[in-house]
Amino acid sequence: MPSDPPRPCPPLVDAHCHLLAEEFGGGPGPVLGEGRAAGIVRFVTAAVLPEEWEPSLALARAHSDVSCVLGVHPWYCGRTSPECLKSLPEALERGAVGVGEIGLDTVTDRTPFDLQLDFFRRQLAVAREMTLPVVLHCRKAFNETLAVLKGEGAPARGGLVHSFAGSAEVAESFMEHGFMFSLGGILTYRNSPRRAQALRRIYPDALLLETDAPDIPPVERHGLGPNTPANILYNLRAASEILEVSEEEIACKTTNNAEKLFGFRHEPAF
Numbered sequence: 001m002p003s004d005p006p007r008p009c010p011p012l013v014d015a016h017c018h019l020l021a022e023e024f025g026g027g028p029g030p031v032l033g034e035g036r037a038a039g040i041v042r043f044v045t046a047a048v049l050p051e052e053w054e055p056s057l058a059l060a061r062a063h064s065d066v067s068c069v070l071g072v073h074p075w076y077c078g079r080t081s082p083e084c085l086k087s088l089p090e091a092l093e094r095g096a097v098g099v100g101e102i103g104l105d106t107v108t109d110r111t112p113f114d115l116q117l118d119f120f121r122r123q124l125a126v127a128r129e130m131t132l133p134v135v136l137h138c139r140k141a142f143n144e145t146l147a148v149l150k151g152e153g154a155p156a157r158g159g160l161v162h163s164f165a166g167s168a169e170v171a172e173s174f175m176e177h178g179f180m181f182s183l184g185g186i187l188t189y190r191n192s193p194r195r196a197q198a199l200r201r202i203y204p205d206a207l208l209l210e211t212d213a214p215d216i217p218p219v220e221r222h223g224l225g226p227n228t229p230a231n232i233l234y235n236l237r238a239a240s241e242i243l244e245v246s247e248e249e250i251a252c253k254t255t256n257n258a259e260k261l262f263g264f265r266h267e268p269a270f
């Protein structure tokens, strides 16, 4: 495995990160700077609780290359009440590019599944009504999530399954509902033929790159502190090795896909 840091290869979009995470104690300024130096032209930060909605909007207002999605993450539904979702449409209207991070997780013991389901359905309805894409956390809950999408309808603009770990067949089912997929640190564990097959099915039209910073660092950066958006270069290099496609081409395609899904544009700097 190469140990030297990969070289920047702009333009890139970090389609899923958490810039307000407490791991970035002094604020996201330094990691934004490093990310830009690595070639990131757009960061999509995801709020996980209502108290992050306003600060996320403020961050997006302060930085023209930051966008935000707002929602309640399935792990944290128990920390708030469904009442808070009444103010979600108004918050979204003030400049969010999607509803997220929302979804279902059958592994966690933090939130009873019924409560997750209630929050998920309500937030999906908001996305449908407001014609916004959704950003999904979907951990060992593919069937459950697809059943909701089938029963109640997916948002017209589809969405993103972030940190996607499913098979090519599962990817196919989500694509029928207009979904794309973002992959990050898990790409760097280059040991899964099943993942490679899924990646080949998703690429080129439905793949985005993410870091999920401060979580899921690439294997090369394990134990070296919180994950940061700049580490997206390791994920890009791994995708390039698995797909046998150049980093430049993957950067281009994934950036175009992100722009298509979230509706933002970047001005080419080169």
Ligand SMILES: [Zn+2]
Residues within 6 Å of the ligand: 016, 017, 018, 046, 101, 162, 212
């Ligand atoms: Zn996340």
